[in-house]
Amino acid sequence: MITEEQYINGLGRLLLKKSGLTIDCIEKIFSLKISKDKTNIINKKFDTYILDNKRKNTGSFYTPDYIASYMVSKALFEYFKNNTSLSDERLTSIFYNGKYNLKNNEFQVFLKILKNITIADLSCGGGIFLINYMRLVEKILIINNCDNYMSYLKAISKNVHAYDINKQAINALLLELNIHFEPENEEEIIYFNTHNLDIITSASFDETVPQNGYSIVIGNPPYLGEKGNKNLFNEIKKSAFGNQYYEGKMDLFYYFIYRGINVLNDSGVLVYLTTNYFITADGAKNLRKYLKDNGSFIEIINFNEYKVFKDALGQHNLIFTYEKSKNKNTRITNIEENKKVHSFDELVKFVGNCNNKYSIQEKFLFNERNTIQLYINENHFSIIKKIKTKSTHTLKDFFNVNQGLVSGADRVSKQNYNKKLSQEIIDLYKINIGDSIYVMNKKKSDKFLGKNYLKYFYKNSDINKFSVNENTNKRILYIDSQVELDQVLKNHLIPYKEILEDRREVQTGSRNWYELQWPRIKEIFEKEKIVVPQRSSSNIFAYNDKAFYGSADIYYITSKNLLMDYPLIALLGLLNSKLFYFYLSNIGKKKGNMLELYATPLKHLLIKKLKNEKTIINISRDLINKFNDKSFDQLNQLIYDDYNISQEEENFIENFYNHMH
Ligand SMILES: C[S@@+](CC[C@H](N)C(=O)[O-])C[C@H]1O[C@@H](n2cnc3c(N)ncnc32)[C@H](O)[C@@H]1O
Numbered sequence: 339m340i341t342e343e344q345y346i347n348g349l350g351r352l353l354l355k356k357s358g359l360t361i362d363c364i365e366k367i368f369s370l371k372i373s374k375d376k377t378n379i380i381n382k383k384f385d386t387y388i389l390d391n392k393r394k395n396t397g398s399f400y401t402p403d404y405i406a407s408y409m410v411s412k413a414l415f416e417y418f419k420n421n422t423s424l425s426d427e428r429l430t431s432i433f434y435n436g437k438y439n440l441k442n443n444e445f446q447v448f449l450k451i452l453k454n455i456t457i458a459d460l461s462c463g464g465g466i467f468l469i470n471y472m473r474l475v476e477k478i479l480i481i482n483n484c485d486n487y488m489s490y491l492k493a494i495s496k497n498v499h500a501y502d503i504n505k506q507a508i509n510a511l512l513l514e515l516n517i518h519f520e521p522e523n524e525e526e527i528i529y530f531n532t533h534n535l536d537i538i539t540s541a542s543f544d545e546t547v548p549q550n551g552y553s554i555v556i557g558n559p560p561y562l563g564e565k566g567n568k569n570l571f572n573e574i575k576k577s578a579f580g581n582q583y584y585e586g587k588m589d590l591f592y593y594f595i596y597r598g599i600n601v602l603n604d605s606g607v608l609v610y611l612t613t614n615y616f617i618t619a620d621g622a623k624n625l626r627k628y629l630k631d632n633g634s635f636i637e638i639i640n641f642n643e644y645k646v647f648k649d650a651l652g653q654h655n656l657i658f659t660y661e662k663s664k665n666k667n668t669r670i671t672n673i674e675e676n677k678k679v680h681s682f683d684e685l686v687k688f689v690g691n692c693n694n695k696y697s698i699q700e701k702f703l704f705n706e707r708n709t710i711q712l713y714i715n716e717n718h719f720s721i722i723k724k725i726k727t728k729s730t731h732t733l734k735d736f737f738n739v740n741q742g743l744v745s746g747a748d749r750v751s752k753q754n755y756n757k758k759l760s761q762e763i764i765d766l767y768k769i770n771i772g773d774s775i776y777v778m779n780k781k782k783s784d785k786f787l788g789k790n791y792l793k794y795f796y797k798n799s800d801i802n803k804f805s806v807n808e809n810t811n812k813r814i815l816y817i818d819s820q821v822e823l824d825q826v827l828k829n830h831l832i833p834y835k836e837i838l839e840d841r842r843e844v845q846t847g848s849r850n851w852y853e854l855q856w857p858r859i860k861e862i863f864e865k866e867k868i869v870v871p872q873r874s875s876s877n878i879f880a881y882n883d884k885a886f887y888g889s890a891d892i893y894y895i896t897s898k899n900l901l902m903d904y905p906l907i908a909l910l911g912l913l914n915s916k917l918f919y920f921y922l923s924n925i926g927k928k929k930g931n932m933l934e935l936y937a938t939p940l941k942h943l944l945i946k947k948l949k950n951e952k953t954i955i956n957i958s959r960d961l962i963n964k965f966n967d968k969s970f971d972q973l974n975q976l977i978y979d980d981y982n983i984s985q986e987e988e989n990f991i992e993n994f995y996n997h998m999h
Pocket residue numbers: 397398399400401459460461462463464465466467501502503504507535536537538539557558559560561
């Protein structure tokens with residue numbers, strides 16, 4: 339047995355001292371006899387668990403206390419809303435404004451419900467959520483002068499389930515819990531149902547879940563992308579559950595969402611703190627479909643730049659509340675301020691005072707590809723709703739969208755020079771870093787003059803609104819499978835053969851060593867088209883009907899058929915309009931204020947046949963010839979008219995446009 343003295347070095351001791359617990363009690367809590375060695379192990383692990391700097395590598399960020407208690411109030415608010423007749427106002431005053439003194443009949447309702455709530459945190463860590471839950475329950479019991487509140491607390495704690503893969507976390511939780519409740523004797527020690535297991539792969543998980551599932555699932559699961567953690571996901575995939583819900587490029591926390599919803603009962607509430615990328619990420623396609631099919635988001639609080647975790651740089655988070663009932667509206671709060679908040683009350687005020695709030699029906703929350711659309715605020719949403727309702731087609735109904743070419747070796751890069759070229763070849767051909775392979779300036783291209791594979795080559799900065807800059811000093815050797823390897827070409831490329839042969843497509847035999855890695859279809863560069871820079875600060879779409887070869891950071895929109903049921907130039911006018919800037923800014927991916935216009939979002943843009951098509955085409959032609967403000971204003975006016983945009987909405991869009999430009 340160890341003495342109290344032996345406990346003095348280290349964190350465990352501090353807690354022991356603070357709690358006033360006897361070692362006996364602690365032994366009970368840890369359900370093991372603490373020998374000297376074991377104590378050290380517990381202390382050390384406990385210590386590293388709580389203070390571990392490596393936690394970033396495991397995707398574990400521990401929730402600040404005020405956020406956890408806010409989420410607990412949120413879960414109880416929704417649960418009581420679903421399961422009692424108390425009004426929203428009444429529940430707000432109880433759960434958010436701390437007015438816990440209840441009328442007698444209310445208190446009886448509370449007792450009955452609280453005794454039956456089953457609550458789980460599937461990644462409890464030190465137990466911040468569950469401890470906050472118990473603290474809140476305790477407050478309610480004490481303020482309402484509940485006789486024998488300790489026995490109620492004990493009864494309620496029997497329905498609390500704490501899961502974690504890490505045993506030390508669970509130990510820490512039990513200790514922390516009892517430090518709070520200061521049991522005076524063994525009888526008063528509070529236990530939860532603790533489950534030390536991997537909630538994704540464990541075959542015994544189902545046995546731990548109460549028959550009716552959980553009333554509340556709450557937590558902050560670990561965030562860990564598949565990228566860089568391939569082995570972990572390979573292991574997970576070996577389990578039935580892991581395999582069932584696996585999708586490429588996913589995040590570990592998606593499994594916690596699936597599990598959480600699986601175990602939630604029909605009137606239950608799930609509240610999670612996660613990163614906010616899953617609402618649009620490609621690797622969360624199945625997850626979003628599952629979320630759409632199995633219930634409703636009740637609320638999403640998007641924190642944007644507000645830092646929930648001080649030490650998670652560059653991370654963006656949200657809190658979402660989800661229920662199994664279908665077709666419920668979602669309340670959205672879009673936090674735009676990055677004010678410092680330190681307490682529950684401050685957070686309630688901060689979120690409450692945020693002006694960017696609106697409620698949205700499910701059919702508008704999920705857009706065409708089931709990505710979840712969070713608009714800036716009510717005004718934005720109502721205009722987008724109008725654009726969507728007026729639209730009759732998606733862009734891909736009439737047009738193809740293709741990405742520009744990838745040569746796989748524009749020039750000799752430093753990496754290729756060091757890793758792929760042999761010294762012998764470098765010396766023989768006097769190769770330097772930066773030497774042109776497929777891409778070169780005009781002067782260097784002289785030896786290819788007259789060859790039909792020599793093409794003008796453009797950068798995405800050569801694209802302006804409506805028209806392109808046709809003067810370029812750059813050239814590319816456009817070598818696809820149609821081009822024969824003539825002597826000039828051979829002489830030019832041979833020195834770089836080691837680099838060219840190392841490209842994946844050449845290795846797999848789908849390209850000759852001298853061809854471009856991804857030449858795409860030549861036609862898209864040659865024919866009439868709209869070119870789009872992949873990323874830009876505004877909606878920049880340019881018309882071009884000559885050869886315009888460019889790299890993969892340019893997209894090419896071409897008509898699908900010769901009938902031209904939707905004229906390309908009409909589309910050009912629409913895409914360049916202020917209304918479409920507004921639309922593009924509100925949907926799809928954005929990096930800061932930059933629009934990201936990849937092939938998939940472009941293909942899925944909603945469009946309509948324009949009533950004023952002819953005039954729009956004429957004005958757009960003017961703008962292709964020479965951009966001028968007068969014609970641009972006229973164009974915008976016609977587009978507003980086409981979509982029945984009111985004067986008030988127009989002012990809103992114009993202000994937004996001016997503010998962003
Ligand atoms: C982000 S931490 C959150 C801890 C706590 N909920 C909080 O917010 O402070 C994630 C926790 O999940 C646990 N965890 C990671 N993978 C797990 C798994 N497969 N099954 C159960 N728990 C897991 C970690 O041990 C860690 O304690």
